Amino acid sequence: MTQPRWLDSQEKAAWNAFLEVSHRVERRVEHHLREQEGLSHPQYEILVRLADAPDWQLRMTELAESLLTSKSGASYQIGKLEKAGLVRRSSCPGDDRGVLAVLTEEGMATLRRAAPGHVELVRSSLIDLLSREQLAALTDGLDTVARGLED
């Protein structure tokens, strides 16, 4: 077995900073959304994706892939949102296996109510902490990584 290519100090710093920021930001967002509207971050993301989708609806599988989560996880959260009246399930025309998650008016209203506070938190957690140049450079790096990780 060949010698592993250990991380040098710069690479270690990059990895540690990445892990730290990921966790801290995720934690902040989670707490804030919970206190604000009683939503979890996954639930908020579901509302956003449905609001952006044509007719406010998406197939369960599309939703799960978009959220980078498991099918069962998506099913669980949609169940929660359905009980809360923010989303309803609908049969899928042309495919009896399919299920459409559809945003309700109440779901859209909740999203509109939560969005300003959420955006402010995103700003204070990431965007506004960086200069325009830093933000552009960060995005460039993250985009490159995202492309490299596509299956």
Place this chain on the structure above:
Amino acid sequence: MTQPRWLDSQEKAAWNAFLEVSHRVERRVEHHLREQEGLSHPQYEILVRLADAPDWQLRMTELAESLLTSKSGASYQIGKLEKAGLVRRSSCPGDDRGVLAVLTEEGMATLRRAAPGHVELVRSSLIDLLSREQLAALTDGLDTVARGLED
């Protein structure tokens, strides 16, 4: 109420890239470690922190803060690692409330076994996907954010 400062397209791109990369990388690391040595990512991080600490030991609270997790979460994972023989609990000299988590020889051996594969995954998930300049810029941005988020 004033108009919220919505994110422009560049800011939205930054936020989305950040979320996507966070999730994808975390998912990759989790799966890889699980298959490799049967460790979760939190467990691996515990072993790393203990291995770096003087006498291979840390107070439970120090550990929890270092991991950016809750005290109960740290307690749970230390319990798992203790059952697996990779860590042992020890009383804390000079403070009867305290508990020291101590890395065992077996724990260190497991870490040494897991480290090369983990480093390779970190490279293929982030480090090696970027040029030296991109990595430096990414680290700069993340460090700035980390400083801005410190409590």
Place this chain on the structure above:
DNA sequence: TAACGGTTGTTCGAATTTGAACAACCCGGT
């Protein structure tokens, strides 16, 4: 049309995380 492999969404059990509650302990001021 019957059969086949592939897809879709749900359900289940197991694992994990969190915050609150709690008991035990520490320490500075009285």
Place this chain on the structure above:
DNA sequence: ACCGGGTTGTTCAAATTCGAACAACCGTTA
């Protein structure tokens, strides 16, 4: 010595996540 506020680690219930298993359905092929 003794409060009284703060700290420490564990336990608990609740929420969430995942993958495997499953039943139902799809489209293609024979």
